[in-house]
Structures are given as C-alpha cells and as structure tokens.
Amino acid sequence: MARIEPFRGLRPRKDLAEKIAAPPYDVLSSEEARELVKDNSFSFLHIGKPEIDLPPGTDLYADEVYAKGKENFDRFIRNGILCQDDQKCFYIYKQVWGEHVQIGLVAGASCQDYQDDVIKKHELTREDKERDRQRHIETLNAQTGPVFLTYKQKASIDHLIEQGMARGPENDFSTYDGVRHIFYVVEEKKLVATIQEEFRKLDVLYVADGHHRSAAATQIKIKSQQGNAGHSGDEEYNFFLAVIFPHNQMKILPYNRVVRDLNGMDHADFMARVSERFTCEPTLEKVPAGAQEFCMYVTGQWYRLRAKPGTFDRADAIASLDVSILQDNLLAPVLGIRDPRTDKRIDFVGGIRGTGELERKVDSGGFAVAFSFRATTIEQLFAVADAGKIMPPKSTWFEPKLKDGLVSHLLD
Numbered sequence: 432m433a434r435i436e437p438f439r440g441l442r443p444r445k446d447l448a449e450k451i452a453a454p455p456y457d458v459l460s461s462e463e464a465r466e467l468v469k470d471n472s473f474s475f476l477h478i479g480k481p482e483i484d485l486p487p488g489t490d491l492y493a494d495e496v497y498a499k500g501k502e503n504f505d506r507f508i509r510n511g512i513l514c515q516d517d518q519k520c521f522y523i524y525k526q527v528w529g530e531h532v533q534i535g536l537v538a539g540a541s542c543q544d545y546q547d548d549v550i551k552k553h554e555l556t557r558e559d560k561e562r563d564r565q566r567h568i569e570t571l572n573a574q575t576g577p578v579f580l581t582y583k584q585k586a587s588i589d590h591l592i593e594q595g596m597a598r599g600p601e602n603d604f605s606t607y608d609g610v611r612h613i614f615y616v617v618e619e620k621k622l623v624a625t626i627q628e629e630f631r632k633l634d635v636l637y638v639a640d641g642h643h644r645s646a647a648a649t650q651i652k653i654k655s656q657q658g659n660a661g662h663s664g665d666e667e668y669n670f671f672l673a674v675i676f677p678h679n680q681m682k683i684l685p686y687n688r689v690v691r692d693l694n695g696m697d698h699a700d701f702m703a704r705v706s707e708r709f710t711c712e713p714t715l716e717k718v719p720a721g722a723q724e725f726c727m728y729v730t731g732q733w734y735r736l737r738a739k740p741g742t743f744d745r746a747d748a749i750a751s752l753d754v755s756i757l758q759d760n761l762l763a764p765v766l767g768i769r770d771p772r773t774d775k776r777i778d779f780v781g782g783i784r785g786t787g788e789l790e791r792k793v794d795s796g797g798f799a800v801a802f803s804f805r806a807t808t809i810e811q812l813f814a815v816a817d818a819g820k821i822m823p824p825k826s827t828w829f830e831p832k833l834k835d836g837l838v839s840h841l842l843d
Contacts, residue, residue, distance in 0.1 A: 433549055433582075433633040436539040436670050437519035437623050440616075440838040441573065442601075444512055447473055449604040451512070452612060452834040455576055456480050457560075457643075458781075461491070473512065475836030477503040478575060492563055497570040504571050515841065516616070521623055522838055523595045523615040524674050528831045533680040534592055536626065537838055539670030540580060540636065542652035545645055550580065551635055551816035554642045554824070557772070564647035574648060574672040574840040577833050578641030581809070582633055584677035591626050602837065610831040614838075636675065637816050640829045645671055651842075672840040674833055678809050684782030685804035686825040688757070689792050691776045692799050694767045698730055701765070701800075708760040709736040717786040719805045725757055726786075728793055729800040736761075748814045753804050754823045766800075772824045779825040782806065 443451040453475035459467065465483045468474040481500035482489050489496060507513045522537035544550045568574055582588075595617040602614040617623060638645055648671035655668040693701045705711055705727075714735040719726050723738040742760050744750045750759070762768040768777050778798070780788050789801035807827050815822050 432631045433636050434541040434544055435536070435627060435630045435673075435675070436541075437521050437617075437627075438539045438667065438670065438840050439516045439519055440522060440537075441508070441513050441515045441841055442838050443836060444514060445601065447512060448602040448614070448837065449606075451475050451836040452604075452606065453479060453836050455832055455835055458832060461487070475575070475834075478507065478571070479835050492559070492566075497566050500567060501570045504573070504575075513839070516618075518618060519623075521595065521617040521626055523592060523617060524833070524837065525596070525600075525613040525615070526831050526833075527611040527613070528609065528682070531682050531831075533676050533682065533831075534596075535674040535676040536588075536592060536595075537577065537672075537674050538630075539667070539840060540578065540645075540673035540675070542649040542669050542671060543664065544636070545649045545671075546653075548819075549635055550645070551637050552642055552645075553638065553812055553816045553820075553822045553826075555772075555821050556642050556646045560643045561646050561650070564643050565650055568647060568651055568842070572842050574644070574842070576641070576644055576672070576835050577838075578645045578648075578671060578673045579639040579829060579833060580636050580641075580673045580675040581639045581678050581681055582636050582675060583813075584679045585629070585633075588626075588629050589677065591622065591629060594622055595626070606834070608831070612834055612837070630675075635817075637678075637813065639676070639681065639812070639827070641673075645673075648672075667840070667842045670840070672838070678813070681809045682830050683806045683809060683812075684828040684830050685806045686754070686828045687780045687782060687786075687789055687801065687803050688762070688771075688825075689778050689780060689789060689798040689801045690762070690766050690768065691778075691797065693729075694765065701729070704765045705736065705761060708739055708742050708764075710739065711736055717789075718803055722753060722805060723756055724805065725753070726803040727800060728786075728789055728803075731794070748811070748818050749820050749822070752807060752811060752815075752822065752826065754807065754826045757802060757804070758823055761802075781828040781830075783828065783830050 450473040456479040464476045464480045468476050482496045525534045596615050600613045600615050605611045656662045725736040727734045738756050743756045768774050792798045793801050
C-alpha cells in the first residue's frame with residue numbers, strides 16, 4: 432500500500448514561473464549553470480546550485496555554499512517571489528517534448544515506504560552525494576528538487592489525473608530545451624482524498640530518478656523521528672517531494688560511455704581483444720539496432736559490436752542488461768575499468784547529447800574510445816527492482832528532466 436500526502440506547496444509568483452524554473456542541480460556543471468543564469472536573477476539555480484553566486488573554484492561542499500542557498504531561498508520568500516499555498520494540495524505536472532507527453536502527480540511520498548521497500552530502488556547511492564542533499568535539505572528546511580517516481584499504469588488513476596486538470600493550468604510555458612511545462616493545482620478535497628485512496632491500492636512505487644534525494648530525505652526523517660518524542664508519522668519530515676508518473680509514459684534514453692585510453696594497447700591489439708567476445712565490423716550506423724548490440728567509435732571509425740553466445744546469462748536480470756554485457760565483457764577485462772562508479776578513466780554521456788558528443792570527445796583527444804547503447808527499458812528496471820538488485824551505475828537517462836522551482840516542500 433503506497434502512501435502519498437498533499438502538502439502546502441511553495442510556488443513561484445505566476446508571472447515569474449518561467450524565469451524561476453531551472454534544470455536539476457545534478458545535470459549541469461557549475462560553469463554551465465553560471466552561463467545559464469547570467470541574465471536571470473530569478474533562476475532557481477541560485478538556490479539549487481548556490482555556488483554560482485560564489486567565486487569560481489569554491490568547494491561545492493563548503494559551508495558557505497549551503498548558507499548562500501539558504502540566503503537566496505529566504506530572499507525569494509521574503510520578496511514574494513515564492514509563496515506558500517494556504518491549504519494542502521496535490522499538483523499535476525505535465526511535460527510535452529515533441530510528440531512525447533508525460534503527466535505526473537506531485538505529492539509527498541512516504542519515507543517509511545522508502546524504508547519498507549514499498550518504494551523500490553535500482554541504484555546505489557554515493558555517500559558524498561547523499562550527504563550533500565541532506566545538508567541542502569536541512570539548511571533550507573525544505574525539499575526543492577523532486578524525486579522522479581513511477582508506477583505500473585492504472586486507468587483509474589489516469590481518470591483522476593484528467594479530473595485534476597479540468598479547471599486549467601496555473602503555469603504553461605516552454606523552456607530553451609524545447610520542453611513545454613504545464614502545472615496544475617488540485618485543491619478540491621474530495622478529489623484529493625480519492626487520489627490518495629487510489630494510490631493506496633498500489634503495492635509498489637519505483638524510483639526512476641532521484642535516489643540521492645529520496646535517500647537523503649529518509650535519513651532526515653529517521654533523525655527527526657529519533658529527536659521527536661511525540662512523533663506521529665504525519666509530520667512533514669515523513670514525506671519527500673516527488674512527481675509520480677505511470678510507466679507507459681516513461682521516456683528512457685541510453686547512457687553512453689567514453690574511456691580516456693586503451694589501457695596501454697595499440698589499436699590492433701585492442702581490436703583483437705574486443706573480437707574475443709564480440710563480433711566486430713565497421714559500420715556507418717552510430718546507434719545499435721537491437722539488444723546485446725553496441726556501436727563503438729575509435730580512431731575515427733564506427734564499429735558494430737554483437738555479444739557472442741555464452742558471454743552473458745540471459746535469465747539474469749542484471750547480467751542480461753546491455754550495460755552489464757559491455758562492462759563484464761569489455762570495459763573490465765579489456766580496458767581495466769573494474770569499478771565504473773569510481774574509475775576516473777571513464778565518463779558517461781546522457782543520450783540527450785547524441786552520438787555527435789561521443790565523436791567530439793574522442794576526436795578532441797581527451798578520450799580514446801566511445802560506446803553507444805540501446806536504452807534500458809522500463810520493464811528491465813522493474814525486473815531489477817522487483818528482484819531487489821542494483822543496476823550498474825548510469826544505466827538509465829530519463830528525459831525530459833523535471834524542472835526545479837515549480838513547487839517546493841517545506842518541512843514545518
């Protein structure tokens with residue numbers, strides 16, 4: 432049984448929503464964020480990535496970074512740039528990207544459900560990143576970046592979401608990346624209660640994107656609960672900001688790989704080693720056509736790789752993932768990338784950047800070889816999470832990204 436709660440959202444002044452809405456903190460470098468906000472003092476990046484208002488080179492985890500975020504957040508509230516709703520509401524967030532449409536319910540998801548595995552995970556978190564989000568939430572006393580959750584689609588929920596959009600949107604604008612963002616407020620109490628009840632019929636929710644945010648929020652809940660003798664389970668710290676989408680609206684792009692060197696081999700030796708476990712042929716294609724297939728770019732040429740029989744276990748939810756096949760049969764044994772989570776020789780390129788970015792990185796001399804993937808499917812994600820297993824790092828890239836700043840969740 433999944434528990435979700437309405438909350439008194441902190442939202443932008445209606446005429447400023449387009450200026451405030453910002454990319455998530457973790458998809459931009461500090462330099463990219465500074466460039467994006469240079470003419471926009473209202474961008475939520477001043478709160479989500481506050482190092483942009485400090486001298487370049489400032490330690491991202493320094494006390495002054497969190498303090499600057501708090502200062503900016505308080506100023507936005509004090510000046511009426513952000514205002515809190517008078518009553519608890521659900522919200523609906525619709526995104527349109529070309530022909531793709533996804534519509535999610537914005538709600539407080541239960542930290543207890545996260546602890547009890549009603550909300551299932553598929554990634555490990557890094558301690559430094561989890562601690563960073565925890566400090567950010569604690570300093571602001573608010574969750575400002577939504578977690579992206581998904582569930583197995585139900586027609587009854589679809590119908591309720593349609594009802595919630597009936598009175599029209601609060602915000603409707605398009606951003607520089609070509610995505611249209613439409614935001615609705617659901618305040619009718621009977622509808623709110625009905626939505627809650629329908630979600631209670633779900634046995635499970637899944638984290639699609641935002642493992643560090645949800646884990647950090649849960650750590651704060653545990654800490655707050657231990658310090659509250661009158662803990663009831665209904666306090667705001669028991670819930671984290673989430674946007675919950677049906678699985679049939681998910682858009683997953685591949686998460687491609689680039690490696691800085693050939694592990695001491697020349698081109699001929701490298702290709703010979705690759706051919707031990709993959710068929711390898713030159714191609715004009717840059718994106719693989721099917722499963723267990725990859726495209727590799729090295730020395731100015733694309734190659735099609737196909738995993739040979741016996742190189743992986745088709746019945747294993749992890750081993751049969753394309754990212755695992757490449758890791759287990761090429762990145763680790765051939766290129767020496769044993770732990771892609773920590774190895775500095777490998778980098779990851781979201782599929783939104785296209786194969787041109789892979790060519791650019793290799794042709795510039797900063798990297799020696801690149802690999803393009805077929806995207807992991809939502810069904811594969813469910814299979815891994817249901818089995819209680821963990822995907823290899825950087826297995827999924829969800830697009831379009833949710834904007835920060837359209838609604839925040841205050842913890843008191």
